[in-house]
Amino acid sequence: MAKSIELRGFMELSELFRERGWNTPHEVAVPDTMTGPELLALLDVGRERVEVIFVNGKATSPEAATVAGGDRVALAPPGVPGPYRVLLGFKKMG
Amino acid sequence: MPKFIRIDMGAKAVKIEECPEKYAGLAGRGLTSIFVADEVKPTCHPLGKNNKLIFAPGYLTGTSAANSGRLSCGAKSPLTGGIKESNTGGTFAQRMSKMDIKALVFEGLPEGDGFYVVKVTMDGATIEEAPAEIIGMGNYEAIKVLQAKYGPKVGVAIIGPAGEMRLTAANISFADPQSNIRSAGRGGLGAVMGAKKIKAVVIDDTGAPGVTIANPEAFKDASKRFTNALTTHPVTGQALPKYGTNILINILNEAGGLPTKNFRSGRNEWANNVGGETMAAVIESRKGKTTHGCHAGCIIRCSQHYNDKDEKYLTSGFEYETIWALGANACVDDLDAIAYADREFDDVGVDSIETAVTVGVAMEAGIIPWGDAKAMLDLILEIRKGTPLGRILGSGAGALGQMYGLSRVPTVKNQAIPAYDPRAVKGVGLTYATTPMGADHTAGYAVATNILKVGGFVDPLGKAGQVELSRNLQIATAAVDSTGMCLFIAFAILDIADGFNALVEMINARYNLSLTGDDVVALGKTILKAERGFNERAGFTKAHDRLPEFFEEPCAPHNVTWDFTDEEIDEVFNF
Structure with missing residues (x-):
């Protein structure tokens, strides 16, 4: 049986979601465990529009993300300010 | 001279x-x-x-x-x-x-x-x-x-x-x-x-000669490259101008680091109502300005003109930290009420972070109910009247907490802790604890790839790498604070190394110097040591570099605690 995730989009993605008539949060049925790129394909959101995917409050690159039914998921585009991209684990330093 | x-x-x-x-x-x-x-x-x-x-x-x-x-x-x-x-x-x-x-x-x-x-x-x-x-x-x-x-x-x-x-x-x-x-x-x-x-x-600068530049051509070239870094970066070129610093509400809420109800939780269900995305939509619907520069020559323009329901100017410089303190930490789910409060803070002349956090402490004390927008505004107006309660409110979170016998008072060195829960964003917690300024998020704001020596990703919920991160952020910030530059340039020079090089080259061109990135790091260290030396002579010790005890409580949704030892915290200023 398909399960769903609770999806949010931030900044310009919130506008995209609004244009599509999606609520905040938007419930999305997912077949099973998915990768980040598979999720973006399902949502028809371009990879270049997403810097990180939050899965249950933890930020990760789309390529490293795994999403399953029952998860709380959020998409953040490029543009999250400064040190938080390091402090929240968006950004590799060095 | x-x-x-x-x-x-x-x-x-x-x-x-x-x-x-x-x-x-x-x-x-x-x-x-x-x-x-x-x-x-x-x-x-x-x-x-x-x-x-x-x-x-x-x-x-x-x-x-x-x-x-x-x-x-x-x-x-x-x-x-x-x-x-x-x-x-x-x-x-x-x-x-x-x-x-x-x-x-x-x-x-x-x-x-x-x-x-x-x-x-x-x-x-x-x-x-x-x-x-x-x-x-x-x-x-x-x-x-x-x-x-x-x-x-x-x-x-x-x-x-x-x-x-x-x-x-x-x-x-x-x-x-x-x-x-x-x-x-x-x-x-x-x-x-x-x-x-x-x-x-x-x-009044009538008749002023203007700033002299020792090497105008070199300055012009570096300035152009610096501007290019700011305008092409997605943070300074697009996100901040559109949404302001308040874009961080939803991000921190999602990360579980948005302190709610006087730091009882790192997440709430109404954050989006007061977040930057909602704010931008409200500003546009009321014919305000989503973007505005706080000084001539600002090209990031993260400020805004927030209008009231009658489309009249209400406030600007409507920042994430103020909105967080009232909208999440004091549970006031009402962006307009927060905007009126922000205007009053500016008009009566109090720090909008300190005073907004103090409003949350006033709710903790039972002076007004949690989330009550009208009671919040009435309370803030007491400052202008100079009533005893207003004077206590205008004296900060520590003062109000002391007057009402509270222990749940979010301060370090008596300055209110801002908008990032130190349990879920541990690096900023180390900065709150150790900066000579008292709890200050901007003390560890600047990042430049070529001066940071931290390798790999830093897990915000874990301890690994955080001491070095906080130390290097504080050093870089002290240096950037000396340039006259807005700290938000750090958002661009984090990713675009040439932006940082251009910054140093502009200083060299203005004064005919030959500073390097290492000199900038040395300057940051000198400043921090001077500040810490003053504090030591004023009576501060390492014991003042500690967070309040209540951060030992788990913070939802990640249920993380503040778990640095004293020895680990003291390592931040070991340079």
Whole structure:
């Protein structure tokens, strides 16, 4: 049986979601465990529009993300300010 | 040689001297902090005759470099009892630089109850009685009165009624290009100015020679590359101009680091109602401005004009930290009510972070109910009235917590902790604990790839790498605070190394220097050591570098705790 995730989009993605008539949060049925790129394909959101995917409050690159039914998921585009991209684990330093 | 102007409010005398040699190579925070460490008695009473208040523009202030219009204000803080640098936009700093004024220093205390206006022109500085009508007046109206009297384009630094009352959360407000308000907010420097009976400082740069550039062509080239870094980066080129700093509400909420109900949780269900995305939509629907620069030459333009329901201007510089403190930490799910509060903070002249956090502590004390917008606004208006409760509120979270016998008071060194839960964003927690400024998120703000030595990703919920991260962020920030640049340039130079190189090259071109990135790091370390040295002589020890005990409680949704040992925390300043 398909399960769903609770999806949010931030900044310009919130506008995209609004244009599509999606609520905040938007419930999305997912077949099973998915990768980040598979999720973006399902949502028809371009990879270049997403810097990180939050899965249950933890930020990760789309390529490293795994999403399953029952998860709380959020998409953040490029543009999250400064040190938080390091402090929240968006950004590799060095 | 740049001018160093000392205004002695005790003797009512002005002394204009050449910049002393020991301060010649300094600017911005570097100058204010090393000056305070050098000339202010660390054990002095912050509101007494021995404290000194200094204004200093940065290395690049007044040049054509983008985002270079910031001013550093320094003194011993009446809020923390330690050294303070408080940074602001507005028009004041650029006028100082164009007039070749390295620093304005306000010393001594006058006798009597009267307030004064210090007027600075190319002829020097004069001390005049303040117009009676502006005493007790809110800052918005008082700036209009002063610009009507002294000229529509004069720069204005002013204290509101809170500063007149010498409340320890009082700020110093500065007129922006539209005569609205920017603030040197943190640390109660408005109370220092109030103690010296200076209601306002006006600066008229008529006849100013302008800033000289030693190597104009090199400067132009570096400036162009620096501007390119800012305009092409998604943070400074797109996100901040559209959504302001308030885009962080939803991000921190998602990360579980948005302190809610006086730091009881890191997430709430209503965050989006007060977040940057909602705010931008409200501004657009009311014909406000989603983007606005706080000083001439700002190209990030993260400020805005937030209008009320009748499409009349209500506030600007409507920042994430203020919105967080009321919207999440005090549970006020009402963006308009928060905007009215923000305007009142600016008008009465208090730090919007300190006072907004204090509102949450007032709710903790049971003075008003959690989330009650009307009660919140009524409470904030008590400050203007000068009632006992208003004075307590205007004296900060620590004061209110003490008056009501609370232990759940989010402060470090008596300064309110801002908008990032230290349990879920551990690096910023180390900065809150250890910065000489008291809990200050901007103390660890600047990042540059070529000066950070931290490798790999840092897990915000774990301890690995956090000590080094906090240390390097604080060092880089102290240096950037000396440039006169807005700290938000760090968002771009984090990712675009040439932006950082161009910044250093602009300083070299202006002064005919040959600084390297290592010199910038060394400057940051020198500043931090001077600040910490002052605090040590004022009586601070490592025991003051600690977070409140309640952070030992788990913070939802990640159920993380503040778990650094004392020894680990003390490593941050081991350099």
